Amino acid sequence: MRADRALRLHLAMHVPFNLAADLDAALKRAATVASIADASAFSPEVRTAEARHGDFQANGVLGHAKARKLNPRALAEQIVGAIDPALGENYVVSIAGPGFINFALKPAALLAWLRTFDSAALLRAGAAAARAEQTWVVDYSSPNTAKQMHVGHLRSAVIGEAICRLLAFTGARVIRDNHLGDWGTQFGKLIFAYKRWVDPQALATDAIEELERLYKRGNDATPDGSPELEEARRELVKLQNGDPESVALWQKFSDVSLAAFQEIYDRLGIAFDHCLGESFYRDQVDRVYRELAETKLAEVSDGALVVFHPEHPRFKTQPFLVRKADGASNYASTDLATALYRTDHFKADGIVVVTDFRQADHFEQLFLTVGKWFTATARRQPELHHVTFGAVTGEDGKALKTRSGDVIKLKALLDEAVERAFALVTEKNPDLTESERRDIARIVGVGAVQYADLSQNRSSNYVFSWDKMLALDGNTAPYLLYAVARIHSIFRRAGAVPGDPSIESGATPPETPEEITLARRLTKFPDAIRLASETLRPHHLGLYLFELAGDYSSFNSADKVLVDDPAIRARRMMLCARTLLILETGLTLLGLRTLTRM
RNA sequence: GCGAAUGUAGCACAAUGGAUAGUGUAGUGGCCUCCGAAGCCAUUGAUCCGGGUUCGACUCCCGGCAUUCGCACCA
Numbered sequence: 001m002r003a004d005r006a007l008r009l010h011l012a013m014h015v016p017f018n019l020a021a022d023l024d025a026a027l028k029r030a031a032t033v034a035s036i037a038d039a040s041a042f043s044p045e046v047r048t049a050e051a052r053h054g055d056f057q058a059n060g061v062l063g064h065a066k067a068r069k070l071n072p073r074a075l076a077e078q079i080v081g082a083i084d085p086a087l088g089e090n091y092v093v094s095i096a097g098p099g100f101i102n103f104a105l106k107p108a109a110l111l112a113w114l115r116t117f118d119s120a121a122l123l124r125a126g127a128a129a130a131r132a133e134q135t136w137v138v139d140y141s142s143p144n145t146a147k148q149m150h151v152g153h154l155r156s157a158v159i160g161e162a163i164c165r166l167l168a169f170t171g172a173r174v175i176r177d178n179h180l181g182d183w184g185t186q187f188g189k190l191i192f193a194y195k196r197w198v199d200p201q202a203l204a205t206d207a208i209e210e211l212e213r214l215y216k217r218g219n220d221a222t223p224d225g226s227p228e229l230e231e232a233r234r235e236l237v238k239l240q241n242g243d244p245e246s247v248a249l250w251q252k253f254s255d256v257s258l259a260a261f262q263e264i265y266d267r268l269g270i271a272f273d274h275c276l277g278e279s280f281y282r283d284q285v286d287r288v289y290r291e292l293a294e295t296k297l298a299e300v301s302d303g304a305l306v307v308f309h310p311e312h313p314r315f316k317t318q319p320f321l322v323r324k325a326d327g328a329s330n331y332a333s334t335d336l337a338t339a340l341y342r343t344d345h346f347k348a349d350g351i352v353v354v355t356d357f358r359q360a361d362h363f364e365q366l367f368l369t370v371g372k373w374f375t376a377t378a379r380r381q382p383e384l385h386h387v388t389f390g391a392v393t394g395e396d397g398k399a400l401k402t403r404s405g406d407v408i409k410l411k412a413l414l415d416e417a418v419e420r421a422f423a424l425v426t427e428k429n430p431d432l433t434e435s436e437r438r439d440i441a442r443i444v445g446v447g448a449v450q451y452a453d454l455s456q457n458r459s460s461n462y463v464f465s466w467d468k469m470l471a472l473d474g475n476t477a478p479y480l481l482y483a484v485a486r487i488h489s490i491f492r493r494a495g496a497v498p499g500d501p502s503i504e505s506g507a508t509p510p511e512t513p514e515e516i517t518l519a520r521r522l523t524k525f526p527d528a529i530r531l532a533s534e535t536l537r538p539h540h541l542g543l544y545l546f547e548l549a550g551d552y553s554s555f556n557s558a559d560k561v562l563v564d565d566p567a568i569r570a571r572r573m574m575l576c577a578r579t580l581l582i583l584e585t586g587l588t589l590l591g592l593r594t595l596t597r598m
Numbered sequence: 599g600c601g602a603a604u605g606u607a608g609c610a611c612a613a614u615g616g617a618u619a620g621u622g623u624a625g626u627g628g629c630c631u632c633c634g635a636a637g638c639c640a641u642u643g644a645u646c647c648g649g650g651u652u653c654g655a656c657u658c659c660c661g662g663c664a665u666u667c668g669c670a671c672c673a
Contacts, residue, residue, distance in 0.1 A: 047614070059616055066653060097617055098653065144673075181673060278673085304671055314601055314669080324671040331673050357603060361668055364602095390604080390666085397666070428636060444636095456611060460604040461666060468610070472636065474622035475611080482636050490633050531614065543612065546621085557629090557638040598636080 015116040017126025018526035020046045020056050023103055026087055027058055027079060034082035036075060037068050046103075048527050053096065054104035055520055061099045072099030107509035110519040111571075114578050115507075118499055120585050127529050128171035136172045137342045138164045140354035141270070144181035145257035145277070146190055146211045149264050149410040151464060152356075152392045158453045159389060160354040161270050161591040162538040167352075169589055170533045175346055176270075178261075179338065179353075180277030182254055186215065188236025191249055192228070193218030195235075208260040211253060240282075254279075264410050267446055269591055281337040285329045288322065288336045295376040297369065298322060307369050320365040332366065339370045343382055350383040352536065357388035357459055387536050389453075390461040397463070408464070414446055420470050421445035421478075425598060432597075440598045445470075447477035447592040454590050455546070457539045475546045480587060481598055483549040487580040488596040490561050498577040507571035514555040518575055521551045525582050529589075538590055545586045552579045 016022035027044035036042065045060035061079065065072035076099045083093065090109035094102045105113075117123055140160020143153050161176075168174045193214040202210040222229040239246040258275065265271065289305060292298035298307050303325030309315040322332045342348045353363060363386035374381055422441035429437070452469045453462075455476070472478040487498070496503050510519040528544035531537075561572040584594050 045614095045616095047616095050617080050620090053617070057616085062616080062653070072653080100617070184673070186672085302670070306670080318601085318669055319671095321670055326671080328671085330671065334673095356667095358667055359673085360602065362673090388603085393666080424636075429634090458604080458611080463610095471610090471623085476622090476636095478636060479622095482634085486634055486637085493633055535614075539612085540614090543621090550621090553637060554639085556633080560633065562633050597634090 015112050017117065017123075018530065019105075019113070019523055020048060020527050021530075023056055023058070023087075023091075026084060027060075027101070029084065030079050030082040034078045036064075036078055037070065038064070044101075048524050049102065051517070051520070053100070054092070054094070054102040055523070056103040058101040058103075061101060065099060075099065076101055105520060105523065107511070107516065107519075110516070110523065111507065111509040113523050114519060114574060115504075118501070118578070118581070120581065123525070123581070123585055124169060126526060127169050130170040130530070130533065131167060131172040134172045134349040135175065135347055136167045136350040136352065137175045137177055137346055137348045138167070138352045138354070139177050139179045139338075140164075140352075141261075141265075141272075142179040142181065142355070143257075143261060144186070146186070146208075146215055146253045147257075148208050148212055149261060151408040151410060151413055153410060154413070154449070155356070155389050155392070155453050155462070156354045157265070157268060157270060158450045158591065159387065159538060160352075161268065162454055162541075162589065163352060163354065163387065163536055165589045165591060166529070166533040166536075166538065166541070167350075169529065172350075175274065175348075176272045177342075178272040178275040178277070180254075180257075180275055180279075182257075182277035183279040183282060183334070185236060186219075187239055187250055187253070188232040188234075189218035189222055190215050190253065191235040191239065191246060192232040193221065194249060207256040211256060250279075264414070267414055267442075268450065269593065276338075276341070278331065278334045281334040281341065282329065284337040284341065285323075285333040288333060288340065291377060292322065292336075292369075292373060295373065297372055297376065307365070309365070309368050312368065315365055315368065318361075318365075320369055322369075332362070335362075335366050336369065336373075339366070339384075343374070343380060347380075348382045350385065352385045352387055354387045354389075356391050358391060360386065360388055385536060388459055390459050392464050393461045394464060397461070413469075414449065416466065417449045417470050418442055418445035421448065421472075424472060424478075429598070436597075440595055443593045443595050444472075444478050444481060444598060447481060447587075448472060450592055451477035451480070451542065451590070454538045455542045457537055475543070477592060478598075480545055480549050480583065481592075481595060483552050484580065484583050484587070484594050485596065485598045486556065487552070487576050487583075490576055494562055494573070496573065498580050500577075504570050504574040504577065506567050507574045508567045510571060510575070512559055514551075514558040515571070515575060518548075518551045518555045518579065521548050522575075522578050522582060525586070528586075541586055542590060545583060545590075548579065548582065548586075552583075 024044045024046040027046065028042060031039045031042040042064050043060045044058045046056050046058045049055060049057035061076045062072050065075045073095065076095045080093055080095060080101060087093070090106055092104040092106060096102050117126065138160055141153065141157040143149050164174050164176055190211070197214060197217055199210060218232065222232045235246065239250055289298070292305070292307065298305050301319060304321050305323035306319035306321050308317070308319060320332055321330065322336060324330055339351065342351050367384045367386070370384065371381065418441050421444040422437060425432070425437045425440050425444065432440070448470055452471070491498050510516045524544065528541050532541040555575065559572060561569065561576060563569050587594050
């Protein structure tokens with residue numbers, strides 16, 4: 001056993017995890033060896049190729065030659081001639097078209113890669129170099145307290161969690177921070193309403209529902225200019241001044257809300273490290289005002305403290321309002337304090353905020369301000385990313401508003417998804433026990449909802465539709481999970497454990513077209529991870545997994561796994577085991593749960 | 599008014615400046631005596647309009663058109 005592990009470690013040192021990155025480095029070395037013009041500036045630009053051109057292609061020769069008035073084909077030949085001969089053992093190298101360099105993995109090289117990366121730990125070890133030693137804070141979900149989570153809250157939670165898992169897989173220490181909307185003017189109205197109309201019975205049975213009712217009633221009862229609004233404002237002042245009764249009520253609202261949110265998070269597989277909402281920063285904004293004033297970044301305009309950015313076409317006149325004229329803070333104040341806390345306290349190298357695109361101006365102004373502020377005060381500069389997505393709209397194209405009455409609660413959405421999945425699994429697999437079918441329905445239903453958001457990149461608006469969100473055909477969670485279940489089924493039938501080295505030991509290199517296509521796809525996993533994590537766009541991984549599942553299905557239809565020939569059986573078992581490993585690893589990275597039968 | 603995002607087959611989406619723009623769904627035609635047909639194979643069909651940059655543009659730049667959103671004390 002120990003010898004076997006040592007052998008695999010040895011192999012891992014000699015078989016690169018990310019083949020594209022390895023080829024890129026090899027071509028740079030070759031360019032130096034060949035002494036091409038400006039070799040140090042040569043960027044090979046190796047990327048995954050379309051299958052008909054091989055496995056990887058280098059596009060960089062064209063640009064390099066063009067810029068220096070060289071013949072691109074001749075330059076390509078020069079570089080290819082200087083490639084380390086050892087590379088030729090693994091790839092068929094060719095020059096095509098105006099000067100593309102193509103690399104096609106030989107079957108033996110495919111086998112070596114598949115043999116080497118045979119566990120989740122090795123995949124993780126291969127990917128973890130990208131962000132080793134880095135700390136990233138991810139700010140996502142971030143609902144307002146005293147209201148239920150509705151369909152509009154889904155995207156931030158689902159996309160944010162997938163980004164957390166991708167960052168962690170690529171080596172980062174990830175801090176999940178739920179930046180709750182738990183402070184502000186709405187609490188004056190809520191306390192006002194609570195004191196008059198709370199229904200203790202309702203509060204005991206469904207607290208968040210009752211708080212939401214009270215908030216709506218409080219809002220309706222306090223129109224502009226009314227004495228009731230004045231009363232609500234007095235309640236807010238009492239809360240802000242630390243009146244014990246008010247603070248106790250506010251704390252109760254927060255506790256009730258968090259408990260309700262947690263039920264949703266549990267179903268989505270989300271566990272926050274911190275829930276540092278706006279209230280957490282209420283004592284930290286004075287320092288922000290002081291520093292922005294001292295560094296002359298902020299000025300007083302119409303009584304408010306604002307920041308302008310003279311170099312920016314729009315923000316030279318559109319102010320970033322960091323303190324209201326009445327002296328109160330707003331979300332710019334607390335977001336600035338939040339950026340400071342994440343940088344100073346968490347030592348963040350990167351901060352990711354996941355919200356809908358309507359807040360793009362705010363975050364652009366925030367990041368510009370933070371950059372100048374931290375420069376002026378000689379602080380570290382974390383990478384700042386605003387990850388946006390389109391708003392959820394109704395069929396009419398209008399945004400679903402919180403107060404419009406017909407919002408869809410997240411709890412109801414998940415329930416409906418699970419019910420639909422249950423009906424489907426019952427139809428497809430009536431022999432399973434009800435308990436098994438319930439378990440499967442939870443994974444398939446919730447996964448379908450999660451994957452609906454993760455399978456597309458769109459920053460355009462998301463038109464809400466039950467049918468679209470819960471679709472079970474095509475590039476969807478059920479299709480991916482079905483592939484997983486079928487692979488498990490083969491191992492059950494064979495009485496074998498996926499990944500057991502003894503069933504793969506006699507494996508020969510892939511031979512049939514379907515085996516080769518599948519094996520080639522498996523080696524592209526590192527590139528999919530790289531792309532998804534660098535761009536903070538999980539759909540790149542989702543699309544890869546869908547293509548992998550498709551290649552597996554074709555293989556599964558064309559090539560029988562449990563055949564008598566031991567070499568063929570071993571290599572097909574290995575292909576099944578690796579497909580399973582990468583599908584399960586990838587789906588987990590997207591935040592989905594997987595299953596063994598469905 | 600200023601600004602941003604989006605615009606790809608009937609519908610829904612993909613394409614990190616690269617080679618003949620990929621997929622799903624719907625349509626059409628095949629495949630269950632065969633490890634799970636929630637599947638596989640084949641096939642029809644598209645870059646909003648007009649310029650420009652580039653060896654090469656869905657992608658970058660300029661000008662339109664359409665949809666959605668933002669723009670001083672909500673978050």
